[in-house]
Amino acid sequence: MIELLSTDRCIGCDRCVDVCPTDVFDRVPGTVPVIARQGDCQTCFLCEAWCPVDALWVAAERTPLAAPPAEDDVALGSYRAALGWGQGRTPGARIAIGPPLIHEPGDPPGPPLV
Amino acid sequence: MLELETDVLVAGGGPAGTWAALRAADAGADVVLVDKGWCGASGATAASGTSVWYVEPDADARETAMAAREGLGGYLSDRGWMARVLDETYAGVNELADRGRYPFPRDDEGREIRRGVQGPEYMRRMRTLVRRAGVRILDHSPLTRLLTTVDGVVAGAAGTRRQVGVDYRVRAGAVVLATGGCAFGSGALGCDVDTGDGALAAAEVGAHLSGMEFSNAYAIAPAHSSVTKTAYYSYASFYRADGTILEGAGSTRGRSVIARTLLDEPVLCRLDHAGPTEQTAMRRGQPNFFLPFDRAGIDPFRDLFEITLIAEGTVRGTGGIALAAPDCATGVPGLYAAGDAASRENICGGFTGGGSHNAAWALSSGSWAGRAAAAHALAGGRPYPTTGAGPVPSGPTPVRDVVSAVQAEVLPYDINLIRHGDRLGPALERLDGVWDTVREGLDGGSWRAREAAAMTAVARWMYTAALAREESRGMHKREDRPGSDPAWQRRIAVGGLDEVWVAA
Numbered sequence: 223m224i225e226l227l228s229t230d231r232c233i234g235c236d237r238c239v240d241v242c243p244t245d246v247f248d249r250v251p252g253t254v255p256v257i258a259r260q261g262d263c264q265t266c267f268l269c270e271a272w273c274p275v276d277a278l279w280v281a282a283e284r285t286p287l288a289a290p291p292a293e294d295d296v297a298l299g300s301y302r303a304a305l306g307w308g309q310g311r312t313p314g315a316r317i318a319i320g321p322p323l324i325h326e327p328g329d330p331p332g333p334p335l336v
Numbered sequence: 337m338l339e340l341e342t343d344v345l346v347a348g349g350g351p352a353g354t355w356a357a358l359r360a361a362d363a364g365a366d367v368v369l370v371d372k373g374w375c376g377a378s379g380a381t382a383a384s385g386t387s388v389w390y391v392e393p394d395a396d397a398r399e400t401a402m403a404a405r406e407g408l409g410g411y412l413s414d415r416g417w418m419a420r421v422l423d424e425t426y427a428g429v430n431e432l433a434d435r436g437r438y439p440f441p442r443d444d445e446g447r448e449i450r451r452g453v454q455g456p457e458y459m460r461r462m463r464t465l466v467r468r469a470g471v472r473i474l475d476h477s478p479l480t481r482l483l484t485t486v487d488g489v490v491a492g493a494a495g496t497r498r499q500v501g502v503d504y505r506v507r508a509g510a511v512v513l514a515t516g517g518c519a520f521g522s523g524a525l526g527c528d529v530d531t532g533d534g535a536l537a538a539a540e541v542g543a544h545l546s547g548m549e550f551s552n553a554y555a556i557a558p559a560h561s562s563v564t565k566t567a568y569y570s571y572a573s574f575y576r577a578d579g580t581i582l583e584g585a586g587s588t589r590g591r592s593v594i595a596r597t598l599l600d601e602p603v604l605c606r607l608d609h610a611g612p613t614e615q616t617a618m619r620r621g622q623p624n625f626f627l628p629f630d631r632a633g634i635d636p637f638r639d640l641f642e643i644t645l646i647a648e649g650t651v652r653g654t655g656g657i658a659l660a661a662p663d664c665a666t667g668v669p670g671l672y673a674a675g676d677a678a679s680r681e682n683i684c685g686g687f688t689g690g691g692s693h694n695a696a697w698a699l700s701s702g703s704w705a706g707r708a709a710a711a712h713a714l715a716g717g718r719p720y721p722t723t724g725a726g727p728v729p730s731g732p733t734p735v736r737d738v739v740s741a742v743q744a745e746v747l748p749y750d751i752n753l754i755r756h757g758d759r760l761g762p763a764l765e766r767l768d769g770v771w772d773t774v775r776e777g778l779d780g781g782s783w784r785a786r787e788a789a790a791m792t793a794v795a796r797w798m799y800t801a802a803l804a805r806e807e808s809r810g811m812h813k814r815e816d817r818p819g820s821d822p823a824w825q826r827r828i829a830v831g832g833l834d835e836v837w838v839a840a
Contacts, residue, residue, distance in 0.1 A: 243373025243382070243529050245476055245498060264528035265562035266383035267627055271456050282561050282628035284523050300630070304623035305456055315457040316439040318385075319449065320621020321614035324570045 223263040224280050225290040228298065229254055231277035238269045238278060260286055270301045274308075338497065338504040341720060342368040342472070343713040344706070345493055345508035347479045347534060349375025350382065351695065352675020353514035354462035355428065355702030356709070360512070361469035365710035368506050369471050370495060372478040372515075372783075373529050376463035377456075379516050380651050380676070381695070383526030384565060385622055387452040389683075389696035390429050391422050398422055405693070409654075409685020410809035411825055412547075417682035420662070424700035436461040453695070455526075455624075477504060478783035482511060482537045482671070485721045490541060490670035492720070496783050507720045509713025510670045512705045513538055513657065514698075517551075517650035517676035518794040520746050521739055524555060524564045524646045525624075532650070532790035534677040536833075538657045539793065543666040543673070544831030547681040548794075549801035549812045551653035552752045553688045554595065556587060559602075559642040561628030567691070568618055568625055571610040575640060577602050592813070595645055595749040604640040647747050650794065652690030653811065654680040655801070658829060663708035664701050670712060672705035674698065681827060686810020733774055733785035741770045742791045746798070755802060756815040764799040768836075771796060775834065797830040804828050804838045 224246055227238075232254040239247040239255050243266065248258035263280070270278045276299030281287055306314035344360040346353045349371035357369045371378050391401045402418045429450050432438045438461050440448040467473065476499045483492040483505065492507040515534030519527035535545060555564035569587035574594060576582050582603060584593040597603050610618065615637055619626060629636045650656055656679040660667035664674055675698040680689040683697055713720075745763040746752050774789040805828055807821040808814050829839045 239499075240475065241374045241377045243378040243526070245373070262528075264383075264523070264526065266377075266526045267624060268377045268383055268456060268526075272377070280627075282558075282563075282631040284560065284562050296631075301623070301627060304619075304626075305454070307456075313439040313457060314620070314623060315454045316441055318452070318454055318621050319441045319617060320567075321571070321610065321617040323567060324609075 223260055223265055223283060223286050224257055224269065224278065225287055226279035226293060226296065227255070227257055228277040228293055231275045231298070233275055235274065237272055237274065241272045242269050267301050271305055271307060273302070276302060338502055340368055340504065340506045341508070341718065342366045342506060343509045344368075344512065344709045345370070345506050345510070346512045346514060346706070347493060348379070348514035348516060348675065348677065349463070349473065349475075350379030350459070350514065350516055350675060351462065351698035352677070352702035353512070354459070354466050355699050356512040356514055356674050356706035357466050357471045358469055359703045359706030360710040361466075361471050363707055363710035363714075365713055367471040368474065368508070369466065370474045370477040370479055370493070370506070372476070372533070374475045375466065375473050376459045378529050380524070380526045380530060381455045381698070382459040383455055383624070385453060385455040385624065386695045387692040388425065388429055388450070389422065389692040390425055390451045393423070393426060405687055406685065408810065409687040410820060412681050412685035412810070412827055414682045417662070421683050421696050421700040424703055425696040428699040428703060432458075432461065436465050474504065478786070479515070479533060479537060480783050480786050482541050483507065484541055488542065488668070489721070490668055493537070498783065507722070509716050509718070509720050510672065510709035512672045512674055512702075512709050513677050514674045514702055514705070515677045517653065517656060518791060519649045519651045520647060520743055520791050520795070522647040522649070522743070522747055523562050524648045524651065525562050527648065527651055530651050530676070531787040532794035533786060534673065535657055536786065536790035536793050538666060538668070538671065538673065539831060539833055541668050541671065543668050543671060544658050544829050545655060545797050546658035546679040546827050546829050547686070548650070548655035548797040548830050549805045549828060550681070550686040550810050551650040551655040551798045552755075552811055553648040553652035553690060554591065554645040554749070554753055555648050555652065556591070556594070556643055557646050558628045558634070559644040560632060563625060563628045564646050564648065565622060565625045568607060568622070569605070571607045571614065572605050573608050575604040575606070577604065579640070591645070592754060594643070595753050598645060599750055602642050605643045606638070606640050607636045610637055645749065645753070647752065648690070649746070651676055652688050652694065654684045654686065654689050655798065656680065662704070664705035665708060672709050674701040674705040686812060688811055733776070733788055735784045735788045738770060738774050738788040739791060742767065742788075742795050746795045754815065755813060757803060758816065760799050760803050764796065764803065767792060767796045767799065771834075793833060796836050800836050800838050801828045801830050804840055
């Protein structure tokens with residue numbers, strides 16, 4: 223679930239308010255958005271992907287953590303980097319050639335997953 | 337109230353909805369697209385990634401592709417539809433590469449490999465294409481009902497712009513429902529918006545459904561996470577809590593063994609059949625697969641981790657709105673259906689369409705529905721007929737209670753995945769009781785009340801069809817009816833809301 227919105231990094235573009243498919247964030251007049259409905263987060267990580275300044279962090283857990291982690295303890299922006307989104311990066315899709323698909327261990331491998 | 341008039345209204349902004357909107361706009365129609373979330377991030381594809389049933393136009397390759405899954409699907413698919421989907425998908429994916437500038441990877445000879453897409457990249461390109469085509473997008477605008485003329489012709493839709501608290505009414509010459517399947521709020525990746533809204537709206541105006549017994553797909557995920565990406569588990573071994581191998585468990589054929597074990601004890605997993613080369617390729621191929629591991633400090637190639645099975649309902653099942661014609665018409669004038677909202681039996685039969693087939697279906701059915709809706713609307717012409725009165729105010733629905741009550745019947749492995757008439761029957765009776773609660777809040781209720789009602793309706797159609805199919809076929813496996821019966825090599829239609837009906 224969404225756990226962090228770094229008010230230091232956030233530039234107040236409200237992109238997360240727009241893109242979140244489950245409407246977790248709220249605009250706040252005059253300042254940066256807030257995580258308003260954490261319980262509605264579906265842990266899809268897309269807010270992180272779209273945030274232009276890597277100000278968001280989504281934990282792997284589908285339920286809220288006891289307390290949000292410290293900003294320094296998490297890899298802010300790591301998913302956006304893995305997707306190759308952002309200035310000067312190669313889109314991850316360009317190199318997304320996975321291993322061959324096998325149906326069960328022991329089966330002959332199929333063509334590579336893309 | 338926001339009042340709009342357009343030629344084609346598309347509900348849903350995932351792959352099927354964006355292809356529908358694009359094709360309708362290309363055909364000269366004015367198009368409005370409404371999405372419950374945000375077109376580009378909504379739905380099962382945007383959060384994930386998928387292979388695509390993209391096959392070169394070579395007779396042998398196409399024949400092999402079509403034959404591959406016919407048996408798994410219980411011979412309920414249709415060669416004519418399959419061939420059309422292969423043609424349309426090949427053209428559409430090539431267009432995504434050229435017009436959409438999608439950055440496909442290249443093979444050793446420099447040729448693009450177009451058999452798969454990353455979800456976030458695919459859907460941001462589709463949003464761009466749709467906007468460039470002049471489509472008006474209303475994000476965060478869940479549909480609450482279809483508008484019809486007194487003659488029962490679909491003439492638009494109404495809904496709510498949830499971020500501004502204003503209702504909308506869009507009068508339209510035709511409507512395409514591309515609202516996705518129904519995953520019952522199970523937590524499957526990106527699927528919380530997939531609550532069966534389109535199926536409910538379609539049934540209210542007289543459309544029916546098909547293949548609803550094939551709606552019990554379950555995906556493997558790390559137990560703590562939402563990431564239901566199953567392909568890489570073909571490299572896994574499965575273990576009991578004491579570290580001994582779980583015999584017979586597997587990511588495809590052995591998934592029911594995992595389910596049966598999970599009823600009583602945890603199941604652990606490790607991707608121990610992947611060597612260093614495969615491990616590197618996996619990270620390149622599906623970066624989001626590793627998020628739940630990296631962020632929880634798990635090395636999935638070395639550590640044992642607990643897994644679960646998460647229901648994916650009709651998203652990766654094949655049931656949905658029945659199509660009456662090759663152009664994705666539903667049989668209700670002015671109404672078309674596409675993507676996971678529609679039945680995918682035509683290409684999948686009774687086997688999961690998850691991955692390549694659903695992706696190809698979304699592109700193809702969306703394209704056909706968009707073109708047909710544009711032709712239908714432009715043939716009629718404006719002004720489009722005004723419609724009947726708006727929603728009627730009524731009592732509130734206890735949304736969370738209803739959703740929990742539905743989930744209690746559709747998520748358990750021993751009701752939905754491992755099926756038996758003795759368990760399906762009582763579950764259906766309880767769901768009928770839930771319907772009595774939700775139907776009070778159906779007219780004029782909030783969009784959340786509509787979601788709860790839609791999940792209830794989908795669950796009732798699912799189990800009605802599952803009880804009607806007195807055999808095992810495709811993903812529908814009944815302990816009390818093992819084996820397939822040749823007499824049941826036919827499709828089952830269901831419909832109705834207060835009175836659910838079934839026709840086989």
